[in-house]
Amino acid sequence: MTMKDAITRRRLIAAGGATAFAGMLGAPLIAKAANGSLRIGMVTSLSGPFAGLGEAMRDGIVMALEEYGNEIAGRRIELIVEDDQAKPDEGVRKFRKLIGQDNVDIVSGVISSAVALAVRDVVTEAEALTFISAGSANALARDAASPLVFRPTKTNWMLGHTAGLWAAEKISKTGCLTIGADYAAGREYIGDFVETYTAQGGAVGQQLWAPLGTTDFGPLLTAIASVQPEFIYSFFAGSDAVRFLRQMKDYRLHEKVKVLGGGALFDQEDVIATVKDAALGGLNTCNQSPTAPASQAFSAAYLARRGVLPGEMGTAGYVTAQVIKAALERVGGDVAAKDQLKENLLALPVDTVFGPMSFDPRNNQAILDIYVNEITESADGPVNQVIHTYQGVQDPGPTA
Amino acid sequence: MSFYLVQILNALSFSMLLMLTGLGLSVVLSLLNFVNLTHGSSFLLGAYVSIWWLGSGAPWWLAFPVAFLASALAGLVLERFPFRQFYTRTHLMQVLLTYGLSVIFADLMRWGFGAQIASPELPEILSGVIFVFDMPFPIYRLFIIVFGAVLALALWFVIDRTIWGAVVRACVTDRRFVETLGLDTKRIFTIVVAVAAGLGGLSGALGAGVLSAYPGLDEEQLILALIVVVVGGLGTFRGTVLSALLLGFTMTFTKVWIPEMSNVAALAIMALMLVIAPQGLVARKVRQV
Numbered sequence: 001m002t003m004k005d006a007i008t009r010r011r012l013i014a015a016g017g018a019t020a021f022a023g024m025l026g027a028p029l030i031a032k033a034a035n036g037s038l039r040i041g042m043v044t045s046l047s048g049p050f051a052g053l054g055e056a057m058r059d060g061i062v063m064a065l066e067e068y069g070n071e072i073a074g075r076r077i078e079l080i081v082e083d084d085q086a087k088p089d090e091g092v093r094k095f096r097k098l099i100g101q102d103n104v105d106i107v108s109g110v111i112s113s114a115v116a117l118a119v120r121d122v123v124t125e126a127e128a129l130t131f132i133s134a135g136s137a138n139a140l141a142r143d144a145a146s147p148l149v150f151r152p153t154k155t156n157w158m159l160g161h162t163a164g165l166w167a168a169e170k171i172s173k174t175g176c177l178t179i180g181a182d183y184a185a186g187r188e189y190i191g192d193f194v195e196t197y198t199a200q201g202g203a204v205g206q207q208l209w210a211p212l213g214t215t216d217f218g219p220l221l222t223a224i225a226s227v228q229p230e231f232i233y234s235f236f237a238g239s240d241a242v243r244f245l246r247q248m249k250d251y252r253l254h255e256k257v258k259v260l261g262g263g264a265l266f267d268q269e270d271v272i273a274t275v276k277d278a279a280l281g282g283l284n285t286c287n288q289s290p291t292a293p294a295s296q297a298f299s300a301a302y303l304a305r306r307g308v309l310p311g312e313m314g315t316a317g318y319v320t321a322q323v324i325k326a327a328l329e330r331v332g333g334d335v336a337a338k339d340q341l342k343e344n345l346l347a348l349p350v351d352t353v354f355g356p357m358s359f360d361p362r363n364n365q366a367i368l369d370i371y372v373n374e375i376t377e378s379a380d381g382p383v384n385q386v387i388h389t390y391q392g393v394q395d396p397g398p399t400a
Numbered sequence: 401m402s403f404y405l406v407q408i409l410n411a412l413s414f415s416m417l418l419m420l421t422g423l424g425l426s427v428v429l430s431l432l433n434f435v436n437l438t439h440g441s442s443f444l445l446g447a448y449v450s451i452w453w454l455g456s457g458a459p460w461w462l463a464f465p466v467a468f469l470a471s472a473l474a475g476l477v478l479e480r481f482p483f484r485q486f487y488t489r490t491h492l493m494q495v496l497l498t499y500g501l502s503v504i505f506a507d508l509m510r511w512g513f514g515a516q517i518a519s520p521e522l523p524e525i526l527s528g529v530i531f532v533f534d535m536p537f538p539i540y541r542l543f544i545i546v547f548g549a550v551l552a553l554a555l556w557f558v559i560d561r562t563i564w565g566a567v568v569r570a571c572v573t574d575r576r577f578v579e580t581l582g583l584d585t586k587r588i589f590t591i592v593v594a595v596a597a598g599l600g601g602l603s604g605a606l607g608a609g610v611l612s613a614y615p616g617l618d619e620e621q622l623i624l625a626l627i628v629v630v631v632g633g634l635g636t637f638r639g640t641v642l643s644a645l646l647l648g649f650t651m652t653f654t655k656v657w658i659p660e661m662s663n664v665a666a667l668a669i670m671a672l673m674l675v676i677a678p679q680g681l682v683a684r685k686v687r688q689v
Contacts, residue, residue: 047507051615052515182660210655211663213620215611216417218410218541219655225535226403239614242517246612250538252529274517274612 037076038335040324041098042109043091043119044133044317046083049238050111053313054083056269056306057111057133060317063305064325072325073333080104086111088118095119099126105335106131108320111313113137113185120144129327129338133320134313138188141395145363148338150345152323152357152366153316154287155395156188159262162285162370162390163233164196167260171283173202175230179220181240182209189235189262197233205229214240217247225253232257237264241271249278263288266375268384269311279382282375287354288312289371289386298353309380319352326350355389360397367394402533407656409532413541415648416548417610420603421621422628422640423555424596430634431572431592434483435491437498439600440622441505442471446601447613448513451520460523464605471601472594479593484586502618510615517614526609540609547606556637568592627666631673633680642681 042061045054058081070077080102084091091110098104099122107123108131110116116135123130123146130149132140141155167176178194180186186209194204206227208220224232236244241264248254259265263286266272272279290299290309298318302310310318323345330344331337342364349358355369370393373384425439446467453463478501486494526543529536559565568588570578575585604613604621611617632643647666654665673680 047510047615049616051510052517055515209660211660214662215620216410216414216652216655218414219407219652220659222403222406222410222535223656239517239612239616242519242612242614243610246519247538247610250527250529250540250610252536270517274519 037078038072038328038333039078039080039102039104039106041095041102041104041107042079042081042133042317042320043084043094043098043107043115044081044109045086045111046081048085048087050086053111053134053238053270053311056311056314057109057317059306060302060310060314060319061108061321062317063301064318064321068321068325073328073331075328075333081109084110084112084115086115088112088114091115091119092122095122095128099123099128105129106324108324109133110135113140116140117144120146120149123149127338129335129341131320131324133316137184138192138395141360141363141365142398145365145398147364148342150323150327150359150364152319152350152352152354154263154368154370155365156185156262157192157395158287158368158370158393159285160189160192160235161196162372162393163260163262164193164200164202165390166283166285166372166388167193167231167233168197168200168202171258171260172230173200176202176204177206177208177224177227177229177232178204178234179208179210179224179232179244180235181212181214181237183212185237186212186235190233193233210236210240212240215243217244218251221247221251221253224257225251229257231260233260234265235262237262237267238270241265241267242274245271245275245278245282249275254278254281258283260284262286263312263373266373266384267311267313268309269306269314271311272375272382272384273308273311276382277377279375280377284373284384285370285390286312286373286384287368287370288315289373289384291373291384291386292353292355292369292371292389294351294355295353303380309383315353319354319357322352323350323357358392360394362397363395365395365397367392369393402535405532406535406537407652409537409541409545411649411652413544413610414652415645416544417603417607418624418628418648419552419641419644420548420599420606421625422632422644423552424599424603425622425625426629426632426634426637426640427596427599428593429629430636431568432487432589434487434593435494435498436483436593436596437495437622438478438502438505439597439625440618440620441502441509442475442597442600443604443607443621443625444509444613444618445474445505446471446604447608447611447617448509448518448604449601450605450608451518451613452513454520454522460526463520464602467605468598468602471604472598475597475600476590476594478597479590483593484589487589502622506615506618509618513613515615517612518608519612520608522609544606544610551602552641559637627670631670631681633677633682636680636682639680639682646681 044057082094106129111134113135138155138157178190180190260283266284327345331341346359357366370390371386372388374387376385428436449470450463450467526540528539632639650665651662654662
């Protein structure tokens with residue numbers, strides 16, 4: 001007993017000494033690394049309604065940074081991820097923390113458009129290099145654009161507009177019904193779709209709106225069944241999208257009515273992985289597709305890592321890292337040269353897994369290829385198959 | 401004609417979901433005067449358990465009793481600690497306790513079941529449609545209507561017509577008097593809380609086929625349950641059923657006529673009820689001494 005005690009005590013002293021020694025050696029090493037390293041902050045939604053999307057986005061950027069060996073343009077990269085709970089005030093708090101407390105060199109992320117709009121002034125005042133990975137309200141590329149805020153993602157208009165073109169040209173100019181989630185994004189998608197579709201000579205019939213978070217689509221689906229439209233244009237996201245598609249199938253409407261939607265309605269990871277064959281035959285316009293040529297290698301790696309093909313948010317996280325990498329390499333890692341970085345980033349397109357991406361110098365908004373995806377059966381289950389590509393779609397920007 | 405028939409069926413199935421969600425909460429609130437905000441967690445737990453069960457290949461119909469038992473067991477443990485210590489505290493303390501617990505459970509479930517949206521794989525027999533003239537109506541929703549009606553009848557029978565129900569009702573009226581009869585009211589309360597949590601789990605299992613399961617569903621369902629209970633009034637079984645029907649039909653038919661307003665309609669009814677009949681649709685008869 002005493003023997004054991006003695007050993008323990010001796011070990012304790014030894015361990016204590018070793019720790020102190022390591023501390024003496026280690027501390028300066030760590031401090032040195034911090035000087036040369038570069039900090040990227042990412043704010044995404046890890047709890048609340050977008051938790052699943054946020055985890056995918058975080059995994060996307062981590063995956064890219066691991067591929068780069070956590071080093072870009074000769075500088076070590078430190079990633080700090082924060083949760084905004086999809087709430088604007090929480091997002092503002094986290095951006096202030098990253099910029100003021102953690103002294104990050106670059107801030108990125110954001111899924112919710114409301115958060116993106118709320119943090120706009122915070123990052124603009126701080127003159128922080130900002131990369132918005134997914135928030136896509138049209139205003140972000142228009143009135144709320146800001147000199148150092150880059151937008152390597154789509155705007156809602158880019159998807160609604162291309163869906164309008166596709167519907168008028170390839171589906172039908174009559175027998176259209178729209179149904180959308182009754183909040184800012186839903187109104188934008190449907191509004192932009194209707195504007196383009198009618199400008200192309202299409203006529204829109206009934207327009208239905210369901211409150212955000214609608215649990216029971218039964219009454220609306222019964223209404224659709226009685227109208228029997230030729231096709232519907234729809235925007236729902238997340239759990240609303242899952243419920244809408246599943247209930248469409250419950251009411252046997254998925255075989256009778258063609259569904260065209262915004263990308264989020266048929267998101268590969270968030271929606272299709274859950275509703276499976278209820279999504280078959282659906283069409284959507286999206287800046288991302290797991291089957292796009294640019295995404296092939298990434299899709300396979302993502303599938304191996306997470307067991308599911310990538311949706312928009314996982315891809316957006318990865319693309320954010322790709323764009324940051326291009327921006328840093330074009331200034332040799334000198335993140336302080338913000339004007340130079342901006343000039344060089346806007347000068348040439350970046351190859352991303354979304355597809356080729358160039359930036360609009362008026363608002364730093366990405367000009368992107370928009371894919372028309374059809375959900376078809378594949379070896380990995382139902383998948384977004386590219387059937388057409390609208391090349392270089394550009395938001396009207398500040399003039400709209 | 402068939403359009404409105406199907407809409408009535410839609411309203412009935414939605415009402416049943418509301419009723420199932422509200423029942424467990426109402427039972428605990430009226431019997432124990434205990435505000436249990438973990439009720440949404442019971443619902444979500446039941447939903448996840450049934451989805452897991454239906455995906456496992458075991459006999460599908462067992463999914464519902466299994467979900468009931470899982471949530472009831474969780475309720476049983478919670479009642480022992482810490483609910484029991486809070487029965488005599490103020491409502492505010494109970495709200496703080498159970499809300500805190502529900503946040504913890506939400507995180508635990510996100511960790512255990514993942515943040516992805518999950519949907520059950522319904523058995524063949526429940527996944528078809530029937531046609532009312534030419535309008536389709538899913539069989540699963542018929543199943544919900546029938547299951548809900550049977551469950552409501554059974555509960556009403558137990559509470560209103562059996563000796564066990566009489567004991568529970570007596571506990572509500574005068575707990576000490578029941579104890580003088582030699583009955584252990586602590587145990588009765590434990591059973592009531594466990595059964596109420598089980599009901600939450602069972603409604604989650606049934607609801608998952610329509611709603612799916614995902615982080616955040618617990619909160620959504622809790623709010624609906626609270627609205628049902630507030631409109632229906634405390635302490636009456638009939639009140640919960642009536643209020644679920646009223647809300648279900650109102651929300652369904654506002655969706656038919658002015659879909660944007662369907663949530664507003666539910667809240668407007670609640671506000672109106674609070675103003676004109678704060679006791680709820682069916683008020684418990686209280687004898688003033």
